[in-house]
Amino acid sequence: MDEMLKKLKYLFAPKSVAIVGGSPVPNKIGNVLMKNLIDGKFMGKIYAVNPKYTEVLGVPCFPRVTELPKAVDCVIIATPAETVPGILEDCGQKGVKGAIVLSGGFEEVGRNDLAQMMKDISKKYKLPVIGPNCLGIFNPYTRLDSIFLPMYKLQRPGPGGIAFITQSGAVGSTVVDLAAHYGMGVSKFISYGNGTVLTECDLLEFLENDKETSIVILYLEGVKDGRRLLEWMKKVNRKKPIVALKAGKFGKAMAAARSHTGNIAGNYMAYKAAFRQAKVTEADDLVELFDFVKIFDQPMPSGNRVGVITNGGGMGVLTADAINDQGMEIADFSNESKEAIKKILPSYGSVGNPLDLVADSGVESYKKAIDVMMNDQNIDSLAIVVLTQTLPIDERIIGVLSEANDLRKKPILTISVGGDYTEAYRRAFESKGVPSFNSPLSAIKALKRLTDYAAWRNKNSD
Amino acid sequence: MIEDFRLLEKNGFRLLPYKLVTDEGSAAAAAKVMEYPVALKVVSEDISHKSDIGGVKIRIRDEAALRLAFREIMENVKGHKVDGILVQKMARKGIELIIGGKKDAQFGHMVVLGLGGVYVEIFRDVTARICPVTDDDVKEMVEELKSHPLLVGARGEKPIDMKALRKMVLGVCTFIMKEDIKELDLNPVIFDEKGGDVVDVRFTR
Numbered sequence: 001m002d003e004m005l006k007k008l009k010y011l012f013a014p015k016s017v018a019i020v021g022g023s024p025v026p027n028k029i030g031n032v033l034m035k036n037l038i039d040g041k042f043m044g045k046i047y048a049v050n051p052k053y054t055e056v057l058g059v060p061c062f063p064r065v066t067e068l069p070k071a072v073d074c075v076i077i078a079t080p081a082e083t084v085p086g087i088l089e090d091c092g093q094k095g096v097k098g099a100i101v102l103s104g105g106f107e108e109v110g111r112n113d114l115a116q117m118m119k120d121i122s123k124k125y126k127l128p129v130i131g132p133n134c135l136g137i138f139n140p141y142t143r144l145d146s147i148f149l150p151m152y153k154l155q156r157p158g159p160g161g162i163a164f165i166t167q168s169g170a171v172g173s174t175v176v177d178l179a180a181h182y183g184m185g186v187s188k189f190i191s192y193g194n195g196t197v198l199t200e201c202d203l204l205e206f207l208e209n210d211k212e213t214s215i216v217i218l219y220l221e222g223v224k225d226g227r228r229l230l231e232w233m234k235k236v237n238r239k240k241p242i243v244a245l246k247a248g249k250f251g252k253a254m255a256a257a258r259s260h261t262g263n264i265a266g267n268y269m270a271y272k273a274a275f276r277q278a279k280v281t282e283a284d285d286l287v288e289l290f291d292f293v294k295i296f297d298q299p300m301p302s303g304n305r306v307g308v309i310t311n312g313g314g315m316g317v318l319t320a321d322a323i324n325d326q327g328m329e330i331a332d333f334s335n336e337s338k339e340a341i342k343k344i345l346p347s348y349g350s351v352g353n354p355l356d357l358v359a360d361s362g363v364e365s366y367k368k369a370i371d372v373m374m375n376d377q378n379i380d381s382l383a384i385v386v387l388t389q390t391l392p393i394d395e396r397i398i399g400v401l402s403e404a405n406d407l408r409k410k411p412i413l414t415i416s417v418g419g420d421y422t423e424a425y426r427r428a429f430e431s432k433g434v435p436s437f438n439s440p441l442s443a444i445k446a447l448k449r450l451t452d453y454a455a456w457r458n459k460n461s462d
Numbered sequence: 463m464i465e466d467f468r469l470l471e472k473n474g475f476r477l478l479p480y481k482l483v484t485d486e487g488s489a490a491a492a493a494k495v496m497e498y499p500v501a502l503k504v505v506s507e508d509i510s511h512k513s514d515i516g517g518v519k520i521r522i523r524d525e526a527a528l529r530l531a532f533r534e535i536m537e538n539v540k541g542h543k544v545d546g547i548l549v550q551k552m553a554r555k556g557i558e559l560i561i562g563g564k565k566d567a568q569f570g571h572m573v574v575l576g577l578g579g580v581y582v583e584i585f586r587d588v589t590a591r592i593c594p595v596t597d598d599d600v601k602e603m604v605e606e607l608k609s610h611p612l613l614v615g616a617r618g619e620k621p622i623d624m625k626a627l628r629k630m631v632l633g634v635c636t637f638i639m640k641e642d643i644k645e646l647d648l649n650p651v652i653f654d655e656k657g658g659d660v661v662d663v664r665f666t667r
Contacts, residue, residue, distance in 0.1 A: 222568070225568065226568030226570065227570055230569065230592055267567070267568070269572070269574070269590045270566040270569040272590065273569070273572055273590040273591045274592050276589075276602070276606075277591055277599060
């Protein structure tokens with residue numbers, strides 16, 4: 001496995017790639033793949049493999065992998081399942097470094113024989129194989145892209161620190177699209193499908209030391225070796241936070257009424273137990289997944305005391321409620337902070353947490369208040385409510401928040417509730433790396449996860 | 463059933479005092495040794511729901527009541543193959559917990575802790591960990607339970623013996639892994655400040 005994992009880096013950053021089944025015929029998968037690489041500006045050489053053509057979309061085409069002018073780093077296969085073992089054999093003989101098999105028609109339809117052949121060939125040549133039955137890899141850094149969905153239908157995110165490991169292609173592609181939409185940076189997207197050769201554990205092992213990855217999202221339906229998964233989650237999560245989403249939680253077992261351990265403890269309970277043991281942050285749905293992921297980009301807080309700034313009293317109260325609800329603490333300002341805050345507030349304002357800057361306050365008050373809280377030892381993280389509907393708030397707030405965020409001193413988040421106008425602000429905050437939420441509870445829930453993770457990591461750091 | 467009890471005892475679990483008897487006289491003698499109140503339970507491979515057919519009598523306070531209960535049970539279970547009657551000391555008042563184990567197809571052995579007895583189904587207040595577990599894991603499991611406040615002494619009650627609870631959860635992990643048990647239920651286990659007693663056991667290999 002070691003040698004295979006070493007070769008895996010070529011799959012993410014190949015100098016050359018060949019598309020088996022590359023085709024000039026519009027809307028064929030082999031055509032979409034070629035187009036995505038060409039139009040997506042893949043940073044390497046592209047070949048097509050297809051006996052019908054000598055050239056596809058201006059790219060040289062060869063009848064077989066063995067007839068390529070040289071061994072490529074990565075071969076992407078999207079031909080019918082029956083043809084896959086033969087092509088992999090060709091890859092092995094040619095000395096190809098790795099393969100991505102997008103084709104379906106293996107274990108998922110009972111063709112374990114084909115899957116076994118795939119395993120055998122991979123083992124023989126120590127050939128890393130992603131798939132089958134998947135979307136494969138997207139790497140924004142090298143623009144390697146085996147997602148066979150056109151770019152106009154599915155946006156690709158830019159480079160960043162989030163790696164995404166997913167079994168499902170459908171959920172995977174949705175997340176890619178949303179990540180691009182929210183302006184989140186991705187290090188690697190890996191849809192591994194049946195995981196016949198390389199599983200989520202191998203991918204975690206690879207990502208543990210991947211320089212571009214700082215956060216790992218894990219979307220699981222079912223795994224083969226739970227114990228190995230637990231070990232790798234434990235190992236990787238110590239270095240890079242993992243946020244997991246498990247699908248298929250409710251089996252028949254949950255409906256059973258008898259009070260025996262076997263019935264109370266369905267298979268999901270084992271996953272949940274494993275997440276807790278590895279201190280992996282579990283999200284309950286896709287919305288939570290994004291909420292959690294965006295806050296894990298923040299610096300680690302040193303405690304659970306939250307400072308709240310708001311320009312609307314009610315929203316401050318809702319935020320304070322959320323803090324209580326999530327078992328976090330509303331920070332007590334230091335005396336120096338209290339003095340400093342008095343100078344910021346208008347005569348009728350009062351010092352307290354949540355700190356209500358009142359609706360007439362402008363961007364300057366935010367800047368000062370954030371500055372005070374950043375320097376207060378009694379505050380571990382900042383929840384900043386920005387009601388963009390008020391008159392004094394203008395786009396300068398984006399710069400103020402972005403500057404505070406760039407200090408990387410304490411985690412900050414913003415809460416802005418509203419319609420299209422507010423939504424534009426939220427997008428602007430997020431484009432600067434400031435996590436923004438449209439509800440106090442979802443914001444504080446995410447902050448709580450980050451705080452719990454930070455507490456655990458502090459306790460267990462060597 | 464008795465084999466299950468013995469195997470557990472051999473593995474360091476504390477069970478309520480019990481004795482398997484086949485006649486009324488021995489039942490009375492056993493009850494005298496373990497002190498009243500006691501319970502009588504029919505032991506039979508045939509009968510899965512002992513109490514449904516009147517095979518269980520609890521809170522028996524003296525010998526006269528015991529002899530009467532013994533006869534009643536024998537009458538109720540007529541026609542079934544009976545291995546004997548279990549005389550078991552009544553548990554002290556305390557909190558009923560369930561401590562269970564299971565072998566999951568993907569994760570292997572796991573241990574489950576929750577509020578036991580009749581509440582298992584209603585509240586489903588249970589949490590689990592993959593075996594083996596550490597002392598810290600068990601501590602977290604206890605804290606994760608919604609009934610955690612009950613365990614640490616709500617409304618002036620004394621907190622239960624946490625050390626004993628942790629030992630039992632760790633013990634279940636060790637036991638199910640060593641004996642490769644498919645499924646185990648210690649339910650209920652009655653806990654109070656003086657420790658925990660296993661009242662009923664069920665497992666499949």
